[in-house]
Amino acid sequence: MPTMRVNGAEIYYEEQGTGSETIVFAHGLLWSGAMFASQVRAFQDHYRCITFDFRGQGRSEVTAAGYDMDTLTEDAAALIETLDCAPCHFLGLSMGGFVGLRLALHYPGLLKSLMLLETSADPEPNQKKYRLLNFIARWFGLRPVASRVMPIMFGEKFLNDPARAEEQVAWRQRLIANHRIGITRATEGVIYREGVYEMLDQIKTPTLIVVGDQDVATVPAKSERMHERIPGSQLVIIPGAGHTSTVEEPEAVNTALRAFLSSQNGASA
Numbered sequence: 325m326p327t328m329r330v331n332g333a334e335i336y337y338e339e340q341g342t343g344s345e346t347i348v349f350a351h352g353l354l355w356s357g358a359m360f361a362s363q364v365r366a367f368q369d370h371y372r373c374i375t376f377d378f379r380g381q382g383r384s385e386v387t388a389a390g391y392d393m394d395t396l397t398e399d400a401a402a403l404i405e406t407l408d409c410a411p412c413h414f415l416g417l418s419m420g421g422f423v424g425l426r427l428a429l430h431y432p433g434l435l436k437s438l439m440l441l442e443t444s445a446d447p448e449p450n451q452k453k454y455r456l457l458n459f460i461a462r463w464f465g466l467r468p469v470a471s472r473v474m475p476i477m478f479g480e481k482f483l484n485d486p487a488r489a490e491e492q493v494a495w496r497q498r499l500i501a502n503h504r505i506g507i508t509r510a511t512e513g514v515i516y517r518e519g520v521y522e523m524l525d526q527i528k529t530p531t532l533i534v535v536g537d538q539d540v541a542t543v544p545a546k547s548e549r550m551h552e553r554i555p556g557s558q559l560v561i562i563p564g565a566g567h568t569s570t571v572e573e574p575e576a577v578n579t580a581l582r583a584f585l586s587s588q589n590g591a592s593a
Contacts, residue, residue, distance in 0.1 A: 327383075330402035333390060336383035337376035337403065341368025345436065346409035347585075349375045350400060350420025352442065352568065353514050354466075354477065354499055354507065356382030359417070362574035363581065371413070371585075376403055378419070380506030391513035397426040404434050411436040413585065417570060418442050418542065419510075425520055428527045437588050438531045439581060442539050442567050444546040445521040445553070454515050462508040466500045473499060479538030479566025495571065524553035531557040532584040534577060536565025558584060 327334050338357060347367060349360040357375025364373045377384040378396055390399070400423050404410050414435050416424030421443025428438050448454065457469045466473070474496060475483065482488060531554050535547035544561060551559040560580040565573040 328403065328406055330406060331390070331395070331399045333379040333387050333399060334385035335376055335379065335399065335403060337374060337407075339372065339374050339407070340364055341371055341373045343371040346372040346374060346407075346412040348400070348404060348409065348412045348414050349373065350414065350416040350423055351375070351378065351382070352418030352420055353510060354381070354473070354502060355568075356498075358382070358498070359568065359570055360415075363415070363570055363578060366574075366578045367581070367585075372409065374403075374407060374409065374412075376400075378510065380503065380510045386503055386506035386509075391509045393422050393426060393513060393517045396513065397423050397430065400427060401431045401434055410434040413437045413439065413588070415439040415441065415581070416443065418567065419514055422514070422517060425524070425527075428529045428531070429520065429523055432527075432529055435529045437584070438527070438529045439534070439584065440531065440547075440550065441534045441577070442536065442542050442569055443550075444542045445519060445524055445550050446546060447519040448515050448517060451515050454511065458508050458511045458515065461504065461511070465504050466502055466507065470496055470499055476541050477567050479536055479540075479564065479572060481538060481564040482566060482568075482572040491571070495568075521549065521553065524550060525555060527554050530588060532580070533557055533559045534562060534569065534580050535559075536562045536567065536569045536572065538564060538566045539569075541567040 327336050356377045380386050414424050421440040460469050533547045535544045551557050562576045
C-alpha cells in the first residue's frame with residue numbers, strides 16, 4: 325500500500341500512467357481518490373495520474389489535528405513536491421477544490437493548471453444542518469444519516485436511475501464505511517472553513533470550473549461567481565450531474581477535462 329509521510333500525516337496515494345505532465349486528483353469530503361477511477365482510466369495513457377486520500381479519509385491516517393483547509397493545502401503541496409510532479413495539473417472536487425484554490429493562491433509555482441469541480445470559494449452556508457449530521461455521525465456512525473447525505477452527494481438523475489441501482493448501493497456502502505472519527509474531524513474542517521472569494525482575482529493559473537446542474541451542495545451559482553472572479557477562467561455546466569459528477573456523468577466530465585487540457589501547452593489529452 326503506497327503511503328508517504330507528509331506534514332505529520334501518513335498519506336495514501338496511487339500513481340498510474342506515464343507522461344511528461346502530471347494530473348493530481350483531490351477528492352471531495354466523505355470519499356477518496358477512488359471517485360476518480362473513470363478519469364484516471366481516461367487520461368493515464370497520456371498523463372501521470374496521481375490520486376491521494378486526505379488525512380482522516382480513505383486509507384490515510386486519522387490524525388489528531390490538521391483538518392483545516394490551510395493544513396490540507398500544505399499536505400497537498402508537500403505531496404506534489406515529494407512526488408516531484410510540479411508544475412502539475414491539479415483537479416479538486418468539492419473539498420479538493422477548496423484546497424486547489426488555496427494552492428493557486430499560495431503555491432502557484434506548483435500548478436500548471438487548475439480544474440475545480442463542484443466547489444466554492446465561499447464559507448459553508450449550511451453550517452447548522454451539517455453540524456447536526458456530523459454530531460450524529462460522530463456518535464453513531466454514518467449509517468443513520470446516509471439517507472440524508474446521499475441526496476446531497478448525488479443528483480436526482482443518478483439516484484432515480486434503476487439501471488444504476490448497484491452503483492447507488494456501492495457508494496452508499498463507501499459512505500457508511502468512513503472512519504467515524506476521521507470523517508467527523510474532516511467535516512468540521514469543511515464546515516468552519518473561511519472563504520477566499522475576495523482573493524480569486526489574484527489567481528493567474530489557467531482555470532477550468534465544472535459544475536453539475538443538479539448539484540445542491542455547491543449550487544451552480546457558486547461556480548458562476550468564481551468564473552466571474554477568476555481571470556480567464558472557463559466554465560462548463562454538466563447536465564444531469566449532482567455533487568459527485570465524476571461518478572454520475574464521467575464521460576461528460578472527461579470531455580470537458582480533455583478539451584481544457586488540450587488547450588494547455590504540453591501533453592496531448
